[in-house]
Amino acid sequence: MEENKKLNILMATMQMGFGGAETHIYELCRALVRDGHTVTVASAGGRYADMLEAAGIRHVTLPLHTKNPLAVLRCRAALKKLIASEQFDVVHAHARIPAFICGSLQKQLHFRFVTTAHWVFRVTPLWKRLANWGDRQMAVSEDIKQYLIDNYGQFADNISVTVNGIDTDSFAPGGDFAAIRDELALSPSAHRIVSVSRMDESRGKAQLCLAKCAGRLLEKYPDLEIVIVGDGVLSAERNLLADVREIADTLEKKHGRKIIFTPGLRTDTPAFLASADVFVGASRAALEAMSCGLPTVIAGNEGYIGIMDESRRDLALKTNYCCRDCGETTEAKLFADLCKLLDTAPEARRAMGDYCRRVILEDFSAARMAHDYETMYASLPAVTPDVPGKILVSGYYGFGNAGDDSIAAALVAGIRAYAPDLPITFFCKDPKNSAKKYGVRAVRRFNIPAVLREMRTAKLLISGGGNLLQNTTSSRSLFYYTTIIRMAKRHGLQVFVLANGLGPILGERYERDVARTLALADRITLREPQSLDYAASLGIPHDRMTLSADPALLLTPADARRVDYILKNVENVPLFAVSLRSFATLRSEEVGGADEDRFAATFAAEVDAIAARTGAKPLYILMQSSRDRDLTEKVNAAATVKGEILGGLTAREIMGVLERCEFVISMRLHLLIYAVAIGKPPLGISYDPKIDAMMRYMGCAAPLRVAGLKGGALADAAAALSGAPLSADAIERLKSLALADAASAVQMTR
Structure with a gap:
């Protein structure tokens, strides 16, 4: 699809009530409209639907929030009519039910179809079969991207990753909270902790922990006030707000004043944040608090990160501030961190809040989010796959x-x-x-x-x-x-x-x-x-x-954040890449009569020698898992210096990983080609004349023969590798030849 084209976009989601995904969609729609696009939103409605219409963005109310078969059929008929009449450039679904309905219409109406994954949900065989993730996907974190790959078989290169874009003008330091101070009768001088969240059982654990901490916190900070904004919205889940209010009533009776305030669902979140000294929460709510310059404790149902600072920035970003797999949120952890913050001098707390604000401005602006989506839209093929190929x-x-x-x-x-x-x-x-x-x-x-x-x-x-x-x-x-x-x-x-x-x-x-x-x-x-x-x-x-x-x-390498995610379990030491292939499909003369088991033992010894001489550890890359894994595992088991084994990666992901390696050793031709493309020194292990020929053509060191791996020959050759195998000009010349083939192919169709 043409870049910079102003698009007519349909957003379809379940509802536009209170929640992180709904806020994400609201901010995205406003940012896209500011960039000149036309946006229509279809959903079951809610507070943000009213706000969209107030901002001049069209909203169509449909019961997209329910699996009821009659409602699904009604939505399908209405969306079919809407899409056919409006001729949208892109149809964009933000939840599984709307995605299923829109996907069922795509083949008939021939529109470009994309989806956004906002969360990881339980995968059932039925949902796996029915799910339609469109031509391209957007995930709001790398772990959600991996969820789409692992559970739905989506192709990594077609999944973009964006941020929960924040309106940094609305969520900014120095906001006015006079109206809510008067409404709730808040003290003008209290220590105040604010938290914003849905209060369903799957979302409100940190807020309940906060309420349970209140009694102990009051012993240290007698003027304490806690404001918990939100309510349960899922009828199928227990609402934890009732538990919070029970604690609030007990504290009020004991102390003769209101300690915990629970105003329910609100859309005037910036005013509540403006009243806070400290914030507790996760996901989008935490990002909005950070944008307001608040010291923030990142805590949620998925886990606990703690006080946001430079040391926790990468971890928070990897989980999209949702704390997945970051340990359990407990009262003890939360109490300790809140005491640290409330004991900190106001000037130091302001500095912590200023840092949080800088993080948002650098990583989470709504403009950056809109740009990510526009890039994804531009990557869509201009023709749909049902058109016969020329x-x-x-x-x-x-x-x-x-x-x-x-x-x-x-x-x-x-x-x-x-x-x-x-x-x-x-x-x-x-x-x-x-x-x-x-x-x-x-x-x-x-x-x-x-x-x-x-x-x-x-x-x-x-x-x-x-x-x-x-x-x-x-x-x-x-x-x-x-x-x-x-x-x-x-x-x-x-x-x-x-x-x-x-x-x-x-x-x-x-x-x-x-x-x-x-x-x-x-x-x-x-x-x-x-x-x-x-x-x-x-x-x-x-x-x-x-x-x-x-x-x-x-091809170009995957971006740095994706590579960081792929290598998250790999030790942070110098690495060298290794790619092997099974002997099963090779003729005896191609491997000099070598036996695979003897080769594995010899190669393992060479790996240990390379590690000893270079200080780097092996990183094994499977180019074709079904054929490469057995030999790779034999080598890794036999070697003293163990390495991680990576499989199932796309070419762009492999290239990104190779950028983090010192050099490359490979029996697989295309791993050697990837190394040349990014300027990494490759060392080939040849079983086929094609490897010798390509290495000569690319100006690389002569490959070793499979049968020639004796007496440290591989370790000697690896130690001798230095610098890029080709000059930048030589690499560009090869790339220009490859691109000329594409131009010739197009010309031959005219």
Whole structure:
């Protein structure tokens, strides 16, 4: 979708009453409208719905808060009519029921569909089956992003992470609280603790702990007042406000004055915060308090972080200030921290509050949140996956191999950089997942009737990238790829053999077959000189071929926060990356007759030697978990210096992890390519001429042979690595060649 385009957006959520998600949506809508977009909100209504309309933002009231089948059908009919008539650029759902309804309409109405995950909910088999998370997802923290990956199989690169954006003008120091002081008859000079939260049992634990601390706090601070703003909103849960009010009544009778004030649900939160000396709470409420310059104790149902300061900033951010997995909130912890704050001199407390305010201005502005969403909207494909592709892509896609998946992602990104509206179809093993991952149409690669249907309307077949035309792993796969090319030519398509590695091809009959197939191609680019020379030896004229580069070089690393999350359990020491692959599919001559178990023992000894000489620890990366894990675990078990094993990462995540490593050792070709793309020194372990050829082409150190890992050879080579393997200019030259292939592909469809 075009960047900077002013969009017509439909937000669909359950309701717009009191809560963190509702406030998030309210602030997002206002920020998007300030940026020039048009926003309509559909929900069951609530206080924030009234405030949206007061701000000039349209609200449509629908019973989106209930699973009642009749209500769901009513909402579906109403949303279908609304979406069809308004022609929204983006439909954006913020809860599972609205997402299910909107998702059921997408295929029929062909709109761009995104969702936001605000929380982690219990996953049932039914919800897992019914859930529709759209073309792109937004999570409000890295752990919620991981929840979407682990529980719903969402693709990490399609999930953005934003913040709970705060209106820092409304939530600012020095607010006026005269009205609530008069309303509640608050003392003008008391020590005052304020907390804001829903009071359902799943949310109000910290507030109940605060009320239970009140008696002990009064012994130290006789003028104490506590204000707990909020109420229960979920009928299915116990309301803890009743318990708080019972404690409040007991204290009032004992002390002859009101100690704990419970004004219920309110939207004038800034006024209550303006009255506070200290705040207790979590999530969005804590962020709003920090924006007001209040010293804040981060505490909630999910856990306890404590007094917000520099030492706790990273931890708070990782959990989006929700305290997940941060220990239990207890009266003892809360009492101790509140005493620390209330005993602190006013000037020092103000400095603590000023720090909290700076954190919000740096990390949590509403403008930053809106920008994150606008970036996600711009990343949406301009065409929906149900449109037949003008470009067909054939390759080793959908097998869970990070290297080939990175080629797919780079191809799509490269083509869309030149032609955002051009529909693309992939032939792959897992059409459903591939369509979701890359925002393309996808059909099963061996579903020949479906493949033929796609060819009837397409203009171009891309065969590649990768090392497709070889038969060392399987003659069946070679037959498949050459057959697809011939079928495409019979249907009048142009054929682009793109950034291929060629060979080895065993047997003259197979070489003749490949030569005849390549002769049919309209354009051929090879990813390294050895493949170019091999094609020439098969009789393909040099003037029909061009030297190119692997498309994966075009990918960029995941952002730093994502990498921090991935490495959260990895020791903070220098690291070197290692990627191995099983010998099971390799021929004996490719590994010099080496035995996998003996290799594991030898490699483990080399890992220990490298660790001793460099002071770095291994970090094992699985490029294809199904084939790489067994050997990797054998090596790690045999080595004295243990390393973490990371699997299931996307190419961009792997590149982000490699940026944190000192150097890279790999049997997997694409891990070596990723290292070159980010300028990290790679050391290849070769079992295939393609690795030797690519390392030469990229200007890297010569790889070691699998059978040559003896007597510290690997440790010597690793210790010798220094600096980037290529100059920045050389890396950019390779990337420009890969990008030129994408431009050529687009040109061939015109």
